[in-house]
Amino acid sequence: MDKINNMSLKKVFFVLTLSSLIIASILTTFSYILLNNLYNYIQDKYLKTPINTGFITIVQNNVNQFSDYDKTLLNIINILQLVLPLIFFIGLLLLADIIFYKVKLKTPIEILNKGAMEISNNNLDFCLEYNNNDELGNLCNAFEKMRSELNKNNIKMWTMINDRKQLNAAFSHDLRNPLTVLKGYSNYLTKYIPTGKLSDEKILSTTQLMSEHINRIEYYVENMSNAQRLEDLVVSKSMSNINKFIKNLDENISIIAKQEGKSFTLKSQINNVNLLFDENIILRVVENIISNAFRYARNNVSILIYIEQELLTFVIEDDGIGFSKESLKSALRPFYRDKTLNESNAHFGMGLYISKILCEKHGGSISIENNLTNSAKITAKFSTKN
Known part of the structure; x- marks a missing residue:
């Protein structure tokens, strides 16, 4: 037979x-x-x-x-x-x-x-099996090969759609911080310019800061337009003065803190040196983490900055309820929402996922834990090597 x-x-x-x-x-x-x-x-x-x-x-x-x-x-x-x-x-x-x-x-x-x-x-999740070596056997094998290729293309297409979905979510998520800062500066100028209390020098410095944030938004738009997924984003390191960067960061955090109605402390253990890093990438990560920290903090957020083994390190802690056991396992995954929180507060999954990808792109890492008071503690590290 x-x-x-x-x-x-x-x-x-x-x-x-x-x-x-x-x-x-x-x-x-x-x-x-x-x-x-x-x-x-x-x-x-x-x-x-x-x-x-x-x-x-x-x-x-x-x-x-x-x-x-x-x-x-x-x-x-x-x-x-x-x-x-x-x-x-x-x-x-x-x-x-x-x-x-x-x-x-x-x-x-x-x-x-x-x-x-x-x-x-x-x-397309099935398999055609016909082992006879005749013309119809060859036809069934060709049909199975076609099905397999269609399934691969289908998976690839859905992966691309999911990557683009994550990229769009990251884009909208990361635009929030520079827009918040711009809104804060705008409200500041609108409130104090009519009173004549602002000097020309202060107005000029404020508009320059607003211009920098507009440039950040343009940078985001350009990067997101060229990238098909988060992993495609390009890190462009350059020698920059770390103290100047920390000063700008401090001003941005002040505006975010005011919007959230919380306080913060920022401490730097770094001397006035030039380091090799991508300012835009680090700002995105740190502002994402700090924005989430303000959202969950009761009153205060603390930021510690230091250099360790050529890694620029940021430790952000809040005085909130901390991460749940489930969150400690899954918070770095995309679109994760903590079931123990209400829908309006469960935002940190996307922000931490974006931060994780960008830290890794910058040669670093991110870790989450609860501190001694069971409040959230996030450590983000960025390589300063060429």
């Missing part, structure tokens, strides 16, 4: 057809001989042989002398001699077709139909 299964369709069809013709010929021959002998046997009953002659003379009785039964039997024999060959040939050819269909066509057609139905129902 395995030999037949692995034969080509043409060979199997030829073998079955030839076999049916040979069998039909044999049956026709045997039936003809059998019917002819029966015909002769009936006729022999009506033959006469003269006696006392030197030779044999056979005289056949007139056909009208046949009995009615024998006449009927002879007519049946004549009909069968004409009909039986047709029955044998047609019947055996039909039988060969049925065998051919069941052996070579039925199973692969059912498999292909089932596969086509699955695909039409947008299901």
Whole structure:
């Protein structure tokens, strides 16, 4: 049977057809001989042989002398001699077709139909298995290869959509902080310029800071437009004065703290030095973490900055309720929401996920834990190596 299964369709069809013709010929021959002998046997009953002659003379009785039964039997024999060959040939050819269909066509057609139905129902998570090495076996293998490629492309497409979804979420999430700062500066200028209490120098410095944040937004837009996923974002390190960076950070945090109605303390253990880092990336990460810290803090957020083994390190702690056990395991995953918090407060999953990706892109890492008072503590590290 395995030999037949692995034969080509043409060979199997030829073998079955030839076999049916040979069998039909044999049956026709045997039936003809059998019917002819029966015909002769009936006729022999009506033959006469003269006696006392030197030779044999056979005289056949007139056909009208046949009995009615024998006449009927002879007519049946004549009909069968004409009909039986047709029955044998047609019947055996039909039988060969049925065998051919069941052996070579039925199973692969059912498999292909089932596969086509699955695909039409947008299901590509199945497998076509047909092991015969014939034309339909090759067709099933080609169909399975097509299904596999479609499934890979489908997974790739959904991955790209998910990556883009995360990127868009990151974009909207990270725009919030510079917009908050811009809004704070705008309110500040709107409130104090009409009173004449601001010097031209103060107004100029404030507008310069606003310009820097506008540049940050432009940087975000450009990066997000060029990237297809968060991992594609490019880190551009440059030598910058760390104290100037910390001063700008302190001013930004002040505005965020005012918006949240909380206080903060910022302590730096770094001397006035130039370091190699990407200011935009670090601002995004630190502001994300601090914004979340303000959201969960009762009153105060503390920030400690230091250098350790060429890693620029930020330790941010709040005085809130800290991370739950579930959050400690899952808070760095995208779109995570803490079930123990209400919907309006469960935001930190995306911010921490973005921060994790950017820290790693900058050659560093991020870790979360609860401090000795069971409040949240987040440590973000950034490599200052070239």
